[in-house]
Amino acid sequence: MSVGNSDIRSALPVLALILVSLTAGCAALPSSGPTPADVEQEITAADPPDEVSATVDVRRTIDGETTRYTEDVWLHADGRSRVETSADGTETVVVDDGDGRWHYDVASEWATRLETDPNATSSLEGIYAQQERYLEAYEITGVEETTVDGRDTYRVTFDPPTNETIERSISVLIEDTEYVLPLATSEGETAQRGADHVEVWYDRETLFPVKHTIEGDGVTLERTYRNLEIDGGIDDERFAFDPQSATRNETITLPSINSYETVDAADEAVPFGVAEPPADALPDGLELDSITGYEFHGENRTQVSLQYRTPGDETVSVVTSDGPRRFAVGGDAVAIGRVTGTIAETDQGTELQWSCGERYHSVFASHAFDDGTALRVGQSLETGC
Template sequence: MSVGDSDYRSALPVLALILILLMAGCAALPSSGPTPEDIEREIAAADPPDEVSATVDVRRTIDGETTHYTEDIWLRADGRSRVETNANGAETVVVDDGDDRWHYDPAADWATRLETDPNATSYLQGIYEQQERYLEAYEITGVEEATVDGRDTYRVTFDPPTNETIERSISVLIEDTEYVLPLATSEGEPAQRGADRVEVWYDRETLFPVKHAIEGDGVTLERTYRNLEIDGGIDDERFAFDPQSSTGNETSVETITFPSINSYETVDAAEDAVPFEVVEPSADAMPDGLELESIDAYEFHDENRTQVSLQYRTPDDETVSVTTSDGPRRFATGGDAVPVGTARGTIAGTDEGTELQWPCGGRYYSVFAESGFDEETAIAVGESLETGC
């Protein structure tokens, strides 16, 4: 054995010790993690999984009043979904089987059935599209690793623009009335609220938003997905719904059908497509800045009714719409009696604005003025219509 071999062998334990120390040192070094740019690319590129099921814990506080409820959800990328909500002991069930969307109130034993819009965004797809909208509107200001209900996540902080306000609602996950948090004062006026903080915890593997938090002027909202299963195999029976078998009773079912909608470039073109004359407001009666934005004809098949709506918009996005119809609206807003020319109508204020409506000569007319306008605007526009009354 040469001297060189002996020196090499005697040095092995020392080399091994140095290697162990170096490896230990590397393991102890903190990981820098992904940058905001990395996360932005990953969120933008993420696709929804085929299936998601979870219990969603929802907690919201508005002006010191806290509401807490849970939702058991089963979602599929093909659009089928089931949401069972329990709020203070009151239960509701919403099931979309791909053809029909059921809303069921077990306590009242009452259900509504709506035909599923084939072009509508699915609940699951909408969750991911909401994240893309955050990227378009906000800036990512922080990324850190975190854990939510045992899942490894990225906690991402979005910084809203300083002039961002939430006027009437916060659309949290999807643009659907069931998942919108309304914001209004006790007097019913729209509340102007700013979003100071938006945070989302994304599952590291799928970029699914397992937690969502908003904080702003007197408002906090959190949605946390617990017992989350992704592509766990959901039984098809989850998306089948028969209201009669839910209680064994004769459940009251109301069927609602979506109208057919056609848009037109001119009032004359819309008038040629419907069996009645379409009225237009006088320019003198319209507030300054309103411009005709859209002309839409709606055919309500279940009501045997057609209407044409003209929508006018200001540069500040305040709207006034004028509608002519050949039949009464099924869900018309009530209100106080008011004269409109020689006709008698009703006027009502809602969180969204003022609605004036009245019948005349077998036709039905309405004017809706958004909350930025007063009742006098709706009345002036209505009285300017040449309806023959």
């Protein structure tokens, strides 16, 4: 049977409709998921929620030794928080009511209160700020949609940029240990506790990191949030602590801290001369990294610390103070000019201390430097002794 031109013309609109339908159907198919750029944009734009509560499972492996413990956490955007930690049969409670932070050891019934800075970053802000730092130092190399404890999440993999030398670092503070990321210098050296791989599982709705792993250089850190509630309404009583529950309690006043651009500026701000070593007394590669003044109200003492740092994050610090430190390091007697000081080896490095009239000085040099570094720097200072 033949088909005429008129039949073909009448069929064209129908074919066109079929093609439009097929094309629309293809456009409606689900995509392969968010791209790294999409997720980066979401992380950057995310704001912390008002409240978070959860049970956190923590696993930490350092040089083959693994520690596990559990935290029950309640965090508020205004800075209030409560963390109850169970580890190896010990229980501690840390409560920040916005004005002060209580540390309570349940077994010993000993409570210690620290005054808190009203301008300090809240725990929730710090968690989200950490994600920004990952984006600054790492590349997103993988994104996967998955679940954690019943929550829809993005599993995001961060790795150091390929074929690129990283000359600066960021840090993650886990309890009292600071882990520096990613720790590659322009000379290719590796500093302590480098981490070369990070994975974060983000809640898709709030971008809260419900799981977090860091790996590298003999360290594996993992935090997993279970029973997570976001903006669920936390009772204000969670952020209160009654010191009467403790048989012993004490209050520790934190120092006021100021940063200075130059040694001269620090010298003008404090009631004593700030000792500064000459450049030729310092090991090669050290540069002045920070100048910080501390006013210890509880000790009626002020000090200024000059921190020198290498690209590999090794440090030498020089401290001048108008009073002795409460927790001074002891050591062996050593001559410094016309006075006698002490020098000691610690877990971090060499510490040298001495006094000169009403001035107190110390020099610290990390283990990367030879044993005589602290003494050479100390003897180079013009302290009037």
